Amino acid sequence: MKIPFVYNLRSVTNRPVSTALTALGIGLVVAVFVAMLALANGFVAALVKTGSSDNVLLLRKGADSELSSSIPREAISIISASPHIATGADGRPLVSPETYIVLNIRRTGGGEFDVANVVARGVSDKAWDVRRNIKIIEGRRFASGQSEICVGSKLTGRFANVNVGDVLRFSNRNWNVVCRFTADGSSFESEIWGENEQFQNVFRGGAFQDVAFRLKDPAAFDEVKRSFAADQRVQLDAHRESEFYASQSELLGNILRFLAIMITGIMAVGAVFGAVNTMYAAVSSRTPEIAVLLTLGFRPRSVLASFLVESAVIAFIGGVIGCLLALPINGVVTSTTNWASFSEIAFAFRVTPQLLLSGLIFAVVMGVVGGFFPARRASKLPVIQALR
Amino acid sequence: MKFLPLVLANLKRHKLRTILTMCSVALALFLFASLRTVVTTLESGSEVSSASRMIVQNATAFVIPLPMSYATRLKSVPHVQEVTWANWFGGKYGDGKKFFATFAVEPESYMKMYPEIQIAEDQKQAFLKEKSAAVIGEGLVRAFGWKVGDNVTLQGTIFPGDWTFTIRGIYHPTKKEYGDDSFMFHYDYLYEREPARVTPGWFIMKIDDPNVAPTVAKTIDDQFRNSNAPTKTGTEKAFAAGFASMWGNVKLLMSTIGMAVVFAILLVTANAMMMNQRERTSEVAVMKTVGFSDRRVFTLVIIEAAVIALTGAVLGLGAATLLPIVTGFGEGGFLPGFHVTAGTAVLGAAVALLLTVASGVFPAWQAAKLPVVQALRRVE
Numbered sequence: 001m002k003i004p005f006v007y008n009l010r011s012v013t014n015r016p017v018s019t020a021l022t023a024l025g026i027g028l029v030v031a032v033f034v035a036m037l038a039l040a041n042g043f044v045a046a047l048v049k050t051g052s053s054d055n056v057l058l059l060r061k062g063a064d065s066e067l068s069s070s071i072p073r074e075a076i077s078i079i080s081a082s083p084h085i086a087t088g089a090d091g092r093p094l095v096s097p098e099t100y101i102v103l104n105i106r107r108t109g110g111g112e113f114d115v116a117n118v119v120a121r122g123v124s125d126k127a128w129d130v131r132r133n134i135k136i137i138e139g140r141r142f143a144s145g146q147s148e149i150c151v152g153s154k155l156t157g158r159f160a161n162v163n164v165g166d167v168l169r170f171s172n173r174n175w176n177v178v179c180r181f182t183a184d185g186s187s188f189e190s191e192i193w194g195e196n197e198q199f200q201n202v203f204r205g206g207a208f209q210d211v212a213f214r215l216k217d218p219a220a221f222d223e224v225k226r227s228f229a230a231d232q233r234v235q236l237d238a239h240r241e242s243e244f245y246a247s248q249s250e251l252l253g254n255i256l257r258f259l260a261i262m263i264t265g266i267m268a269v270g271a272v273f274g275a276v277n278t279m280y281a282a283v284s285s286r287t288p289e290i291a292v293l294l295t296l297g298f299r300p301r302s303v304l305a306s307f308l309v310e311s312a313v314i315a316f317i318g319g320v321i322g323c324l325l326a327l328p329i330n331g332v333v334t335s336t337t338n339w340a341s342f343s344e345i346a347f348a349f350r351v352t353p354q355l356l357l358s359g360l361i362f363a364v365v366m367g368v369v370g371g372f373f374p375a376r377r378a379s380k381l382p383v384i385q386a387l388r
Numbered sequence: 389m390k391f392l393p394l395v396l397a398n399l400k401r402h403k404l405r406t407i408l409t410m411c412s413v414a415l416a417l418f419l420f421a422s423l424r425t426v427v428t429t430l431e432s433g434s435e436v437s438s439a440s441r442m443i444v445q446n447a448t449a450f451v452i453p454l455p456m457s458y459a460t461r462l463k464s465v466p467h468v469q470e471v472t473w474a475n476w477f478g479g480k481y482g483d484g485k486k487f488f489a490t491f492a493v494e495p496e497s498y499m500k501m502y503p504e505i506q507i508a509e510d511q512k513q514a515f516l517k518e519k520s521a522a523v524i525g526e527g528l529v530r531a532f533g534w535k536v537g538d539n540v541t542l543q544g545t546i547f548p549g550d551w552t553f554t555i556r557g558i559y560h561p562t563k564k565e566y567g568d569d570s571f572m573f574h575y576d577y578l579y580e581r582e583p584a585r586v587t588p589g590w591f592i593m594k595i596d597d598p599n600v601a602p603t604v605a606k607t608i609d610d611q612f613r614n615s616n617a618p619t620k621t622g623t624e625k626a627f628a629a630g631f632a633s634m635w636g637n638v639k640l641l642m643s644t645i646g647m648a649v650v651f652a653i654l655l656v657t658a659n660a661m662m663m664n665q666r667e668r669t670s671e672v673a674v675m676k677t678v679g680f681s682d683r684r685v686f687t688l689v690i691i692e693a694a695v696i697a698l699t700g701a702v703l704g705l706g707a708a709t710l711l712p713i714v715t716g717f718g719e720g721g722f723l724p725g726f727h728v729t730a731g732t733a734v735l736g737a738a739v740a741l742l743l744t745v746a747s748g749v750f751p752a753w754q755a756a757k758l759p760v761v762q763a764l765r766r767v768e
Contacts, residue, residue: 017662018659018662018663021655021656021658021659021662022655022656022659024652024655025652025653025655025656025659028648028649028651028652028655029652031648032645032648032649036645039641060548061548062543062544062545062548062549063545063546063548064480064484064545065545067451068478068545068546101448101449101451101452102449102450102451103448103449104447104448104449104450104620107633110633112622112626113622113626113627113629113630113633114629114630114633115630115633115634116634116636117449117450117634120449170448171448172448172614172618202448203448203449203452235548263419263423263645263649266415266418266419267415267416267419267649267652269411269415270411270412270415270416270649270652270653270656271652271656273408273409273411273412273656274408274412274655274656274659274660276404276408277405277408277409277656277659277660277663278659278663280402280404280405281405281663281667285667334636334637334641335636335637336634336635336636336637336638337634337635337636342451344634344636
């Protein structure tokens, strides 16, 4: 026969301080677990969202990032003539030859060397159609031939002179900020965009860094890859844009996940020790009570299950506390340098329902592991001695 | 002190509880010290770098190179003693899974500029003589098993194609923080194959007096302000600090987690101490009856908490100090020079003390204020 669940609930509330301390300890572990994975998820999500699976990104053969790539001007007309490129409403191919550089920009309130590497991307007028996730939230697109730029929404507040109407100075030239855009939370929001021809003159005469274009038929990517690899006139690697940006997040994403699991793993052991202590104390202070249960005819197995449930309940409360503690960081924007592209990326912590669920499961597992040995002791109490 | 056996006897009463609590404290301090060490290691770059070396790079972006002609102009700036230059090559070996820094350097002046790079004299001469020669750090020997005389082919990510070098020297850094997994070769080797693209990525200068660094920086930056390649000049220290700041909020995150860990374990310890005291109510009453003063009872409980916290601290901080040495984690690689600093150890000890006070004070106060008569009656 099973011992009623109510018995466990009442026992838990009988020792409020001890229960609260144990639950809070587990809660902090869960909070750190959720927060760290939310950080890793947010970072990876920002980069994964950057690319679209309908787009192709061309880089120079062997280049592992946009920064180290270089595509000569002569190659652009060859690329634009590819039959795989989708055409826009005006009948022109949806292709954007781009320049890419990371600018040294001083952080607001930082010293002269407290700098961030902000991406300045020179794009063609078709880039706004190729990159479908871009939405202008303030101002207008930069005009061709002008010293004008658009800034990603995540730069606001972190750097000076990045509001519409401001003048940002870099590379010995003044640039008028004419618009601010969002990009569905992706890493484009940490970039400065200008016209490719303007940026090319001031930064890297003569060459582009990458070419992005929309596929006419998204399923034909493999064919596109083959045709560019076989083309002797150009030295290019074709990447599916979504896969390329996802791979840029791999290094740091893996480091963050590894840290999250290692740190919370060690913390979890400490919290389990706490649960073991609490449950042993509970068992020893309730020795006569347990003996009575056994005398009444409850099976040792039921007693074991009952104490495990009790431990799991305490841990579950802790898990809920932990999730509640971690929830407010959802959406908080933080930033770090993505070493794969050597640029600073701002992104939001992402607390997802799945993450909260795994936090709760993690808590219950800690509770069950911590409760097992004390519960076994309870189930094996010698009845007569215990009653005496 | 004569009551120490009493404290020990109390600790032995619930051996398992005492051990588990100590282990929790040890784990917490291990994590705390390790997380803090990540932060101090990231910052250590600026501490080991020289204040009399200065770096000149492109003010717009570090990836844009500077003209070669700057070398002679920099040399003529007052207080500048020596000038050398380097280029980031960005080479990949094999599958490219193991990252290492590859530089093209002006060999003779670069070796003179960085006395931290220790290399046998005959290997150095062999490296200087041969244009396709390379010098590598000991870390790369560990990673790839390369040795002097090997031909190594790297794939260029910035300068495409296969590049073959002959390893002529293996260096050993004087300071671990300097790192030992760099790959260095002749600037001329790179220049001759890519003459149209290659100019120095950055210049490194030695100045005769660290105090004039700001003046030197200003002189240089003013000189090139309106040129095609404006410069940004600063001490190596300042650049290293700026580099550490690129981690952005990661450092803050590490510190926050460190606090959370300590607080979580504080709860575990405090709970164990309170359980101990709750079980000993009658005992404390008896002790008071036979003449123990409130103060003595209070001290005994605090000492008990201190023994748990300090033993845990010694174990945890000891493990954090020894682990990188035993596993070789600090030997170059991702965080070169990873080691627990004295500051971190002191901070860890302070945390242990705080833990003692915070976990012991409430149960101790309860024990001291225990009304004897009522407590004895409750024993029935």
